[in-house]
Amino acid sequence: MRRLYLLLITSCFLSVGFAQTITVNGVVLDSGTGTPLLGASVVQKGTLNGVTTDFDGNFSIEDLVQGDKLIVSYVGFISQEVSVTGDATISISLEEDIATLDEIVVIGYGTQRKKEITGAVAVVTAETIEELKPVRVEQALQGQVSGVQITSQSGSPGSALDIRIRGISTNGDNRPLILVDGNVIEDLSVLNPSDIENINVLKDATAGIYGVRAANGVILITTKTGRKNTPLTFDYEAYGGFQETTRRLPTLNATEYGLLVNEAFAANGDPIVFNNISNLGQGTDWQDEVFSKAPIFSTSLTVRGGTKKSTYSGGASLLTQDGIVGGDKANFTRYTVRGNFNTEFFDKLKFKSSLIYTGTKRKTLQENGIGSVLYNALNMDPTLGTTGNNNGFSRAENLPIEVINPLAQIENTFNETTVNKISGVFGLSYKPLKNITAEVNYQWNYAEVKALFYTPLADFGVQGIADKVFDRLDVNSYVEDERLFRDYTFDAFVTYEESFNDIHNLTATAGMSVFKSTGDFYINTGFNLPDLPFEDLSLDDAETVQNNFINRSNRIFDSRLLSYFGRVQYNYKGKYLLSAVIRRDGSTNFAPENKFGVFPSVSVGWVASDESFLEDNSAIDFLKVRGSYGIIGNDRIDAFLFTSLLNGEGVYVINDELDFGTAIGVISNPDIKWEEQKTLDIGVDTRFLNNKLNVEIDYFSRETKDLLLVVQTSGITGSTAPGSGNPTANAGTVRNKGLEFSMGYRDKLSDEFSFSANYNFTTLDNEVIKVNNGIGFEQGGGFSIGQGFPARMEEGFPLGYFYGYETNGLFQTQDEATNAPTQIELGANARAGDIRFVDQNGDGVIDSDDKTYIGDPIPDVTMGINLSFDYKGFDFQTYFFASIGNEIVRNYERNDRFTNRTVSYLDRWTGPGTSNTFPRVTTGATSNLVFSDFYVEDGSFVRAQNMQLGYTLKEKTLDRFGLSKLRVYVSVSNVFTLTKYGGYDPTVSTGAPIGGGFDQGLYPNPRTYLLGVNMKF
């Protein structure tokens, strides 16, 4: 059947009719293992006459004469040229290409041989992705590529990950530009990782060819395509398994809790609460109640192949994953279908196209914040049972109004976000002359994001009436939030390539690009709906419906870019390399006089190993020194901030009805202009030991000036009015500098045993150089309830550092407390057993002037290590990543008199000398809850992210089943984490530049056990 199909396809594209002379038959083998290579290409040099090898590596090529040359090639192997001698049967053994120097790297509006690249570019291949089994693409970069830091915002299924290339430079948008086959993609959750052929990360100023938006680096993702002259092959992958939490925080059991509550009450002279501690027992472990094992399942099928002139591929996949908190109430399901087709209409005219459809459905629970499920599980009273008279659940008696029974919370949470997205790429390239190529590409995305939220009537209250913030007693509500996103990019460019005597090699590219992106939002809230299942609800059934876009347009943004660019690449004998880029960008985000910016970059390289004095050096196989410097512009701010619009909120009550008026929105600033980022990169690429060992080192320094910041501004501008907001201004300078190091070693110790090891680390030094908003800092984040902003962006400090009080142990005696600088300004006079704060300015008073640097969320060093072994049919991979020197704020404790605590409080202060860290418990007023370094913990960690053991079945066994490859594997991800951090997961952060690193009960990343299979046929 398959062969018939192949025949049909080939008959469409092949042209026939050559004079017959000699036919050569042969076999292509892997020189290392001696196994036949399927799909290797054998082409008569200088012609289109070519074939591919079959399952047994055999080929047969006709129409040859003696002296003809055959080019035998296979991806990942060094191509060989063979002369036709008349020998009817030949055997060709291809060497595996370890050096990969001839690898072609996508660099933006073109490709370049890796050897000749002058920028800092890192590549992640499909094999790595296959080994890692990431659920999301970002995870394939985690710990794999130096200079790239990946943090998850949450461990819940479908939640976003933050990619930061070489640190953060703004309190605004730090996301890199992500292009999938040239198409801008903002949200990587829509991509199925196994569709990816490779990921290239451009880290330095050479990314400037992409101009705007390249300031935070560029990630180029190429999806799998077929190869010419290959038979139709199928790849089938499936894995399934389960997930569990890696940790439960050690909270007090009911007896311990009862004793501590009594002690706290007694300390304040209040009557004790639990008169009979002995019958409290263990009580309810609320974490056990909310955590569960959750299934995960993924399957995908990819087909690909190619004829003489065309390549094609397609695929479909399904992923479904429940949450370790909330089970199917936190489900994420993704379907993807994609296809691409590339062909040559004529010799000189090539066409490419791809189409991707993605659908996702996601349900979420309250996360990371006061009132989130885990926050409630940690703070809930363990003496309460789970069941009661709130629709079968117990009410959270006596607890603060935002702490409720987390099981009741899960039960009463109803929401679903559906994304339907279609992306397409069409491109034509035309080569009218030998050295000129013209190319046009049109890329577009259309996405519908529909979110539904239902808030049913529920009563979590203390004793029946209106207590909890989550209570809905009289009116239920239903929100329908629909957002439509459309964008397109049109690129047109011409490339001229010329080589003069094989000495001077020149490539020049000139072109233009336009980009347009729009967003239309429709949000309606209905009240008083009939009591129906969530799935059956509709706004039509609501008693009243409120439109959130009264008196303002549904079109939230219309952002466009117009760019012209030019690049010259020159090398002398492939040894001295030069590349220069200039780009002019126009953006709709700035006022007419500031719309356009011109951004240049230049890079140079020297392949020293090609010099005569090193050419014969046996130790060094390759040595390249390169450097780049350039300026990249950034316009990533909200639309229309330069002009004052009437999109604020002006609602008042006239005649007892809401009257929707008009008001000014975000405060405008007509002076905003391009943010500029200046990046210097110096790097060395080397290979030793017969290309078995490679080492790459980069030093970078990136200074962003005229930072586009949302700045604090005087209240007299009306910036705090409903629907208004602070203006954006070019108000700062941030510098990131650091060192990136990566090395890899791979070796084949015998025919049966090979291994590889990769290690990388990145140091990062982030410093805010200037914040010129009048006050020298911006602030954000939140700690506990009703306290000021605990994080700052301030001159001379890392971006987003923690700003609070330094502590110096506890007061052991009342005398100590009385004689120390007064702490009354923080809320209460200190008593024995309270925290002693440091009087930074020595004025004898502890007040807000004594707040200082008490940590920051930016790691000093991040690193990753990968190991893989192959022995006979077995393969084993493992990979670790680590982060050192970042701090995390413990902010998941409610610290109310009736909320639960962690067991750390068993070691609290109970009298002189009992503790110098954990303060006394009391229901009275203290300053112990004020944000201080008591709440700051070391967030460094080493995580074993993945271990995988696979077995690939022998070819002979497979032939019977028509398979060419069958691999089964077991894998564990998030295996273990070494850390001193006491919370759930040090790898999770909200990612906010100011306010990241505050843990309010973040949903941890699960440990996942998988059993999977890969098949090719």
Place this chain on the structure above:
Amino acid sequence: MKLKFILTLCVLSLAACSDDFVDVESNDENSENFFNSEADYQSALIGAYDMLQSSYLNVMVGEIASNNTLAGGESATDVIGIQQIDNMIHTPENQQLRDIWSWMFAGVNRANYIMEFQDKTEFQNKPNVIGQTRFLRAYYYFELVKWFGDVPLSIDQRIFFGDQSTIDRAPKAEVYALIEQDLIFAANNLPYTQADTGRATKGAAEALLGKAYLYQGKFQEAAQVLDGLINNGPHNLQSDFTTLFENDNENNIESVFEVQYSDLEGAGFDCLQCSEGNVAVGFSGPRNFNGPLFEAGFSFNVPTQETYDAFDENDIRRDFSILNIEAFAIENQDYNNGAGVSWTEGFEHTGFFNRKYIPRQGDSNIGDQNLTNPNNYRSIRFSDVLLMAAEAHSNATGNEGLALQYLNLVRNRAGLESVTLSGNALTQAIYLERRLELVGEGHHFFDLVRTGRAAGQIEGFVTGKHELFPIPEIEIQLTGNRWAQNPGY
């Protein structure tokens, strides 16, 4: 073929190349191109009214600043800015003061936006629209001058980003001059009765003008304008005090000006000023309350025993102004089949709550229900007008008979005997009556300050310092430290 293709490429490029491609107008109306019809003016006017709702904070914090109530809340650190003001230890770093500053200026800006374009389009109803606009601007500036003294003054133009580094604080007298002009204009151009409930009237403008005069010690002018309102306006005391503050008795005859709130829209803690409800109400409710009539809240703004005891036993107002929770529990011990009334004690629990503005049962409880209470704030009541007029007469005009008459109207409605007093005794009696009549309504602190009695009454009050609140430190820094701080801070 080749030529065609290259041509197409060029045309495509050229078509898209024009720099106009990046000139885009937002679909939202640009603020410079508005005011083309009466509807536009009316719509912007609603926007200007909107900021009134954020003055819940002025009312609550103003009350806590006085000796009427304590901060309360959950703990000594629950909204630290409010706790500090209660104890008169507030500093220039105080989020609530910055909120009051910023929200009132947002109101000024929204009113000035209309004034900036007042001449753009003519229509018949314009005097009424501009009259309301100028009333609102005066209302916001009056709050600012009460709290902060000298403040930046902008007349008929918005304050833009960047202006903060050039604008200065105008002397109080200039601010009051604008308030007077605005209110005289409003009084001359507004009717006593508006077609819509909730809009500013001639009476509202006269009452606020009288108040502004009183705050400046201009007793003659105050007496004149307030007498005019008492004699010519439609307002009167409502005979039954006990239901005055219930939600079904809003915009009654006694309300000269009422800030309108609603429970029709939800609200969240991230934007308290965005709520259409009265946020102060939820903040003031008894903690974890379970019982009849009322709903729970955050136990802020709790009246003291001294305040409660300041009322005569027979004063109808006492138990309808202040909820004595213990007594209420005894009265309702049969509630819920004998379960009775329950609550938990918050910080600084006194057993009393500000009954005028605590949550009532019967509203929609739309989320967050603590922020969406629909209780209108009776900003200027007729009894306030009577007592202001009485004060003006007793201080300046020598017409003590009229002062007594006004005072006794208020006393009689409260079930108290008429009094006959004169001279300082009369003035003191009017002061006391103001405190009792208006307890819980946010006036007392400013009454104490303007009559020079604060130091003796408010613990921690330092004369020469606490008459004004500090300009938020960050506001001064954002001007490039051009403004001087208020004395003593």
